Every structure is written in C-alpha cells, then in structure tokens.
Amino acid sequence: MREDYIRTEQLAVGYGSQVLIRQIELHVKRGQIVTLIGPNGSGKSTILKSIIRHIRPLGGAVCLDGRSMKDMTEREIGRRMSILMTDRVRPEAMTCREVAAAGRYPHTGRFGILSREDRKKVDEALAMVQASDLADQEFARVSDGQKQRVLLARAICQEPEAIVLDEPTSFLDIRHKLELLEILKELVQKRRVAVLLSLHELDLAQKISDYVVCVNRGAVERCGTPEEIFTPDYMERLYGIEARRFNGAFCSAELEPAAGKPEVFVIGGNGSGIPVYRRLQRQGIPFAAGVLHENDGEYPVARALAARVIAERPFEPISREAFEEASRILQTCSQVICCLTEFGTMNEKNRQLARMGEEQNRRRSRTEEENRT
C-alpha cells in the first residue's frame, strides 16, 4: 500500500484562538488528486492555509512525506511542497520568467543565482504550461489566465512532490480552467505529484478528483469518491439548495422554477425540450412536461424546472396511465409545445399527445380570433 504524502492528524484550524474546524484527517497519496468542496465560508481555505503554514494550526499535526512539518526546516518543506493561491499577485517590474524562476528558490544558493540547469528547468516548466511565449513579458501586464499559468509554472519548477492549490481556477474563463486542470492531471500522472486543492466549480471537481472532501458547518462532513459525493441528495443538502434542482450527472444546478398551475405543456425527449424548459423558466411561466422516460437525458432538467412531470419507467413503452394523466393535464394548458419531430416504439403515445396538442392549439387560436372580431 502506498504511503500518504500529505497527512493531517487531528488537525484543528481557525483564526486567532478561535477554532473553526476540528479533527481534520486528510490523506493525499502521490499521484492522487484530493479536492475540498463546500459552501463559502465553510473553511476550505482555512484548512489549506493551515497546511501550508500560512496560518498556525490550532492543534494536531500536518505530516509531509511521513514527517511532522513542525520538525522540518523551511527549505525542506519548500523542496517538497509548492502552492498556488487565488489571491492576485502584483509584483513590480518582474517578467513572467522571473516569476516562474522564483520557484527555484529552495534549490539555489545563498544569493539565489540561477545555474544553467535551473534555467533549463524554468524553461521546461514554462513550456509545460504553454507559457514559453510569455516568458519575457512583464507579469503585471498579462491576463489573469496567463498569470495563473505562470504561477503554476513557478510551482512546477520548485520540483515539489506535493502541490496545494486554493481555488486556483476562480478568476479564469472556462478554457483556462480546463487547461489548468489538465496540466495538473499531467503532473499527477507523469511526476506522481500529490495534489490537494479546493474548488468551487463542482463540475470540475467531479471530473478531476480521485477523492472529494466536503467541508461544512465547522466539520469535514463527508469524504468519498466523486461518485459517492456528487449525488443530488447530498449536494442539495451540502449547499442548501432546494430539492431536485441539482443534476448529479453534470454537477450543475437549475434556477428556481416558476410555481403554480401549469400553463404550457411541453412534449420533449432526448434533450430536445431543455431549451424550451429554460425559456419558460426565464419567462416565469409554470409548465408541465411529459411523457418523459426517467432515463432520458433531459429528465433531471424537467424535474428541476417543470411544475409537473409525467414520467415513465426506463426502457418501457409509455403506459396507458401515464398517457391519460398527461392528456388530462394537457387539456388544462393554454398552449402545447411539441419539441419532437420523430417518435419511436417507446414514446409512440407522445405522437398522440402531440396531435391532441396541435388540435387544441388550433382551436384556441380560432376562439381568440373570434373574440377579437
């Protein structure tokens, strides 16, 4: 069995003398990515800051490479663990290469003069984060995404065996978020680095983590693999989201649905209904959706946004009961929208619903015209 590279034993963290979280037991092995998630203010950063010794742990110990960090010198720690933080760094008159080269600190001599080999490692690290072309530009002038990449290069050329990152993706756009995490994954796979990070983006956490640690209300509430953690039930509880709003497969949550008696009936399926559901939600119109199979990709979205969903069990043809219920609700709606152009064996009854809807829409528009004239 592999050794834990970063390990906390009964760690208590907080500010001043006030303990925020107690009894933290984290284990990160080399070649593993462990992610802390949890609501704002739950203490993810406090835990990470205590591990990197930015704030003093209020109890327990942090072990690095099998030794308590209390017994290690700054240099010994610097050679084993590097960091990447959210806070923006604003150094004056430093090129990106200089910023990255700062990572060689624990490996250089008294005056910090870089050897040829040090310089090679800096260039390699810059190449790894695809920032070679930025090397001679002034750090203060490159974009946030580029800055974060250069700072990651700094962390890489420190040649650590563990990297701790505090919400490294916070200011980045989606492409830069993905790129940063891909580089991280590469580090883990090629150099067997132990990675401990905190993330706000649950979808990213779900994709990158080997192990997820949930911090909530002053405690490490739950740990597990992404499959165990990112269930709708638990996520809704962890973040205090209303039931059914969270989609476990994509780790995303829908906005609050319009409540009330359905005014529109949407016949969807196979993802075709999602844009309509979202439009109706935006316009604040309560709607019903059906008949949807429970294994249809759009089912979770419909469940989150529709005032009423008529569902059928997976892989079963639409039952008579479901059809009847749907047609009853359909008749009370003032508009029917059918998003499907094709029907198959399993949702054959939706074709019938669609026809009923068409008829109903036509009748309604005729009465409206008559009323006008």
Place this chain on the structure above:
Amino acid sequence: MAAGNRDSRSRYLLSFGLLLALFVLLFLWNLNSGTVQLTPGEIAKILFTEGGDRTARPIVWEIRLPRILAAAILGGALAVSGFLLQTFFANPIASPFVLGISSGAKLTVALAMIVLLERGLTISSAGMVLAAFAGSMISMGFVLLISGRVRQMSMLVVCGVMIGYICSAITDFLVTFAEDSDIVSLHNWSLGSFSGTSWEQVKLSAAIVFACLVLTLFMAKPMGAYRLGEVYAQNMGVNLHRFRAALILVSSVLSACVTAFAGPVSFVGIAVPHLAKRLFGTSSPLVLIPGCFLGGSVFCLFCDRIARTAFSPAELSISSVTAVFGAPVVILIMAGRRKQAA
C-alpha cells in the same frame, strides 16, 4: 534571481556604468565647487601629492572631501533603507522619512544632545548613532503596531506622516526650551545638512553603512521571493519571522545612521529606488541593492551641490533640495499606480 537573458544583463552593466560615470563626474564637480575656485590640476595635486596651495589644501581635505563622502555614503544608505522598507511593506512610497522613522531618530538625537549639552558634555558620533537608532526603533515599533491593524497602504503612510509630525513637534518644543547656544547647532542639524562632517563621522558612517550593505546583499534572495507576497515567499522556504526582523533592523540602522549625521533627509528613500527600478528595468534585489546605493549617492551628491551653490553664500538645507527633485517622482509613482489600477 538575477535575471537571466543577455539583454537584461547588458542593461544592468550599462546602467551601472552610467551611475558610476555620474558618480565620478559629480564627485569632481563637488570637489571643484565652492567659494574658493580651484582648477582640476590643483585639485589633483592636492589629492595625490603632498603639495598644493596652502589655503586650498585644508579646504579640500578637511571640508569638501568629508562632506562629499558623507553625502555619497549617507545618500546611498537612505536609498537602500527606503528600498528595504518598500519591500517590507509592499508599498512603493514607504521610506524612513514618510513613515516617521527619521523624525523619531531626530527626536531622540535632539533629546540626547540637549541633555548632554546642559551638563557641558558633547555627544560623540557613536552616541548620536545610538540615540538615533533608539528613536528610529521606537517610531518603527509604532508603525509596525499600526500596520498590523490597517491593511491599506495609504492609511499606513498617513499614520507614518502623523508620527513624523508628532516627533517633529516634540523636537521643536525641546529646541524652544533649550539653551541658546545649543540651538544653533541643533537647528542646523535638524534641518538636515551634510556640512561640517568630520573624518571621524565619515569613517564611522562608512563602517556602519557598508556592514549593513553586506547584510542587505545577503538578504537579496529572500527579498526577491518576497516580491510575490509573503504566502509564496514562505512556501519557497523564507523564514518570515527572521527575514522581517532582519529587514526592519537593517533599515532602521541605516536610517538612524543618516539621521545622526545629516539630520532628516526627505524623499531620497522613495525617489531613488523607484528611479533605479526604471533605469535597470528590473526589481531584482541583487541588482537593485547596489543600484539603489549608487543611485542614492549620485542623487545626494547632486542635491548637495545644489544646496551649497544655488543661493551661495547662503546654504539650503539638503531636504529642501531633495524634496524639489524627489517629490515629483513620488507624484509620478502615485499617478502611475492609478493608471495601472484603472
């Protein structure tokens, strides 16, 4: 962390060359200026041989040369002290003068002078430095206390200026109640001037300043890491407590030394590090520490020459001249930062 590529290295060499040339030029210019006009030939004769004009010889050796050396050494010390404080507070307008550290030193030196003079004793150079050091550490203590509470850099500077005013007010108060005879020397000194520096003072200040300079060079590596902020610096292996203490101590000794011998001198500590950064095109401490020192020497030699000769025979205080040339630089820094923030 001295940067690597060839372009920047040749820029450093050029910049050092320029500063050295300016230094030599100003050195000679200062040597040659004053009420007694001397030709370069005569000066060379006085400096390198035993001969030369009988009246000119003591003027050069006992008045001009110590004064020039004092301006060069203490000017350099001020610039380096400012650079250290700017690193410490991550604040581009931190300097011993702005943070009230010079004024604190001024207060204790004035106090020591008055107390000793009243007993008919004169204060030795070392005593002056010690008194100044005590004062600058007291001011520094207050500044640190405040900086722990306020995170904003502008507030820190405002507090520093206030400390400076309080110290100056107390100093004025002391001067008012001092014996008449004391006031003359005290008054001159409290305005700031390199005049009347003795060889003994030059030697002592050279010893202190160069020792500090060597210590500072040994701190260049952590200072370089500190540019990325304390979190990163600590992660790279900087012992923050030890580093901060060393930074504060060395910068206080430097500014105390300057205040003891020349009185409070304004703006050198801010303007020179900033100009040096521009000139060298880097913030690498290994380059900037000697760069600031040389730049401070050049700046003070220039300002001292103006102070002596602009309204000759009347002499200006050195601070008025450094303010005229230094204050615009500070304004430029502030304006530049606004632009960056926008």
